[in-house]
Amino acid sequence: MSDASHWSIFLNAALVNNFVLAYFLGICPFFGVSSKLETAVRMGAAVSFVMLVASVCAFLINLLLDAVNAPYLRIISYILVISSTVQLVEMLMKKISPTTFRAMGIYLPLITTNCAILGLALFQTNRGYGFTQSVVYSLGAGLGFALALVLMAGVREKLELNEVPDLVKGTAAALVVAGILSMGFMGFAGLGR
Amino acid sequence: MASKEVTSTDEFVKGLWRDNPVFIQVLGMCPALAVSNTALNALAMGLATTFVLLMSGLSVSLLRNFIPREARIVCYICIIATFVTSVDYLIMALSLELHRALGAFIALIVVNCLILGRAEAFASKHKPGRALLDGLGMGVGFTLALLFIGVVREILGSGSLFGVAVFPDGFQTWTVMVLPSGGFFAMALWLLIVNRIKQKQAATAKTVEVTS
Numbered sequence: 358m359s360d361a362s363h364w365s366i367f368l369n370a371a372l373v374n375n376f377v378l379a380y381f382l383g384i385c386p387f388f389g390v391s392s393k394l395e396t397a398v399r400m401g402a403a404v405s406f407v408m409l410v411a412s413v414c415a416f417l418i419n420l421l422l423d424a425v426n427a428p429y430l431r432i433i434s435y436i437l438v439i440s441s442t443v444q445l446v447e448m449l450m451k452k453i454s455p456t457t458f459r460a461m462g463i464y465l466p467l468i469t470t471n472c473a474i475l476g477l478a479l480f481q482t483n484r485g486y487g488f489t490q491s492v493v494y495s496l497g498a499g500l501g502f503a504l505a506l507v508l509m510a511g512v513r514e515k516l517e518l519n520e521v522p523d524l525v526k527g528t529a530a531a532l533v534v535a536g537i538l539s540m541g542f543m544g545f546a547g548l549g550r
Numbered sequence: 551m552a553s554k555e556v557t558s559t560d561e562f563v564k565g566l567w568r569d570n571p572v573f574i575q576v577l578g579m580c581p582a583l584a585v586s587n588t589a590l591n592a593l594a595m596g597l598a599t600t601f602v603l604l605m606s607g608l609s610v611s612l613l614r615n616f617i618p619r620e621a622r623i624v625c626y627i628c629i630i631a632t633f634v635t636s637v638d639y640l641i642m643a644l645s646l647e648l649h650r651a652l653g654a655f656i657a658l659i660v661v662n663c664l665i666l667g668r669a670e671a672f673a674s675k676h677k678p679g680r681a682l683l684d685g686l687g688m689g690v691g692f693t694l695a696l697l698f699i700g701v702v703r704e705i706l707g708s709g710s711l712f713g714v715a716v717f718p719d720g721f722q723t724w725t726v727m728v729l730p731s732g733g734f735f736a737m738a739l740w741l742l743i744v745n746r747i748k749q750k751q752a753a754t755a756k757t758v759e760v761t762s
Contacts, residue, residue: 379730381584385663388576429639432657433631440627472580472661479654524749528576529741536734543729 363493370497376473377505378539383473397510401503411439412495415478435478565687571664572695573744578664583733592700596693598637605633607685610673626669634660702736703727
C-alpha cells in the first residue's frame with residue numbers, strides 16, 4: 358500500500374499531475390464540451406461523479422481479482438463495470454434533469470469510453486492506494502478535470518469574440534490554448550510532493 | 551450505400567489522408583499526445599493500436615451477424631479489451647523498458663475512441679476482408695500521425711531522433727516540447743499544416759470547376 362498522505366494525493370491529482378493537462382486523459386470531452394462555460398461546468402460535474410463511482414468500483418473489483426488471482430481480467434472487468442455505471446448515471450440524469458441531459462448530448466455516453474475514467478482506475482491500482490486514498494484520489498482528479506474544463510471554456514468563450522484567421526480556428530486554436538494552460542499548470546510541480 | 555463502388559485500395563488509402571484519424575477526425579488524441587514525446591514511443595504505440603484495430607475489426611466483422619444490436623457496444627468493448635490485454639502482456643514480454651515508458655497507456659488503448667468508432671461505423675457493416683483493409687489503413691494513418699508528432703517533439707525537445715543526436719553539441723534543447731504542453735503545440739502545428747493543405751486543395755478544386 359502506498360503511504361502518501363491524503364492531502365498530497367489530492368493536490369497531486371488535482372493540480373500537479375492534472376489529468377487533462379499533464380496526462381492527456383479525457384481530451385475528447387475536453388475539446389468537445391469546452392466551448393461554453395455552462396456545459397463545461399455540467400460536464401465537469403458528471404465526470405467527477407463518474408470518477409468517484411468508478412474509483413470505488415475499481416477498488417472492489419481489484420480486491421476480488423486479487424482474491425481469485427486473475428490480474429489479466431483487470432482491463433475487461435474495469436471497463437464493463439464502469440460503462441454500466443455510466444449507463445446508470447445517464448438514466449438517472451434523464452429522469453432528474455432532462456435539460457442537462459439534452460445539453461450534454463452525445464458526450465455523456467462518451468464518458469464510457471473516456472480514458473480519464475479508466476486511467477484513474479488503473480493508476481490507483483498501479484500505485485496501490487487503499488480505499489480512502491482511492492476516494493481522495495478520484496475526488497482530486499475529478500476536481501482537476503472540472504477545473505481544466507472550466508478554465509478552458511472561459512478562455513474559449515473570449516476567443517469566440519476575437520478575430521482569428523480561418524486557418525487556426527477551431528481545434529488548432531484550442532490546442533494552443535490547452536498548451537499554454539498546461540504550461541501554467543507546470544508551475545504547480547513540486548507542490549504536495 | 552455507395553460502398554459497392556469503393557475499391558479496396560481506397561478502403562486502405564482513406565485512412566492515410568482523407569479520413570486520417572488524428573489530423574482529420576481528431577480521434578484518439580489522448581495517446582497521440584501522451585506517448586509521443588519520443589519517436590520510438592510513438593511508433594510502438596502506433597503499432598500496438600494498429601494490431602488492436604486489425605484484430606478487433608476482423609472479429610467484429612466475423613461476428614457481425616451474431617451480435618445482437620442492443621448489446622453491440624458491450625460486445626465490441628469485450629472484444630477490444632481482450633486484444634488490448636494480449637498486447638499489454640506481449641509488450642511486457644518483449645521489452646520491459648518500453649512497457650514502463652508507455653505505462654498505463656497501453657491498457658488505455660481500450661478506450662481509444664478510434665477503435666470503437668471503426669468497429670461501430672465500419673467493421674459491423676462490412677465483410678472481414680474490407681474490415682481488415684480499413685483497420686490497416688486507419689492503423690497506419692494513426693501510426694504515421696503519432697510518428698509525425700513524436701519526431702517533431704523529439705528533435706526539438708531532446709535534439710535527437712530515435713535516440714540518435716541530430717544537432718551539434720551546442721544545441722539548446724526546447725525542454726517544453728518534451729513536457730505535456732509540447733504535445734499540444736506539436737499537434738497544433740501539424741493541424742495547421744494539414745488545414746493549409748486542405749485549403750489549397752479546395753481552392754484548386756474550385757478554380758478547376760470554374761474553368762471547365
